[in-house]
């Protein structure tokens with residue numbers, strides 16, 4: 001039986017590179033996206049051209065009905081889901097906490113925290129031996145922001161990723177005896193479009209000198225860590241927060 005991985009937010013950035021790497025290692029890949037269908041179809045086409053198997057799946061992880069449909073669509077197209085990468089995430093414009101609207105805070109937690117939790121819930125329902133499943137692996141994409149706090153930039157995002165970290169630890173313990181491993185990768189600053197989407201296209205250049213390795217990470221370097229956590233080589237690793245951040 002082939003492994004089937006659903007990767008949220010896989011149309012661009014870290015998710016897209018993780019999808020391609022997973023496919024190259026034999027996973028059948030559900031490429032979730034929220035809005036950018038063309039980009040998701042491009043990721044799927046790249047995987048198929050390379051001889052792999054993938055399908056694009058629309059859905060907003062913050063919307064429960066979308067999450068239910070995403071899992072059903074992925075299973076319908078590829079078979080039982082054995083692995084989940086909770087990668088979809090958003091930042092917002094640089095702001096202090098005393099400038100943040102309630103709507104911004106709601107969105108920050110709806111996507112980064114509740115989206116992660118809803119997808120994990122659906123995965124556990126399918127993977128857990130308690131529910132007749134055969135086990136599985138969940139990798140949550142957090143951030144070193146959870147450790148640093150991101151003052152003056154986006155404390156709301158950092159707090160949301162902090163919640164992802166605690167969720168990872170708790171869920172890992174809850175399902176450890178049910179065949180499911182749960183871990184998080186905490187990237188440092190990585191070369192993707194997320195910085196421009198937060199109104200800071202120059203953020204990579206600005207932060208790079210603060211990184212002990214003196215450079216941003218590449219999405220491939222995050223994808224490699226995610227694939228290791230998914231793999232049997234990580235069979236005794238669960239409840240771990242793996243920083244991939246150039247020693248920052």
Ligand code: NAP
Nearest residue numbers: 009011012013014034035036060061088089143190192194
């Ligand atoms: P990105 O380049 O901005 O890509 C974001 C992806 O998430 C896109 O595929 C986007 O889909 C999708 N997405 C956004 N909101 C969604 C939603 N509500 N439902 C489903 N999909 C959604 O981001 P990235 O830099 O690759 O970040 C990936 C993850 O790494 C995030 O969790 C982020 O917080 C984390 N991270 C990134 C960095 C960094 O420096 N890049 C550092 C630490 C942590 P569309 O294409 O349809 O918009």
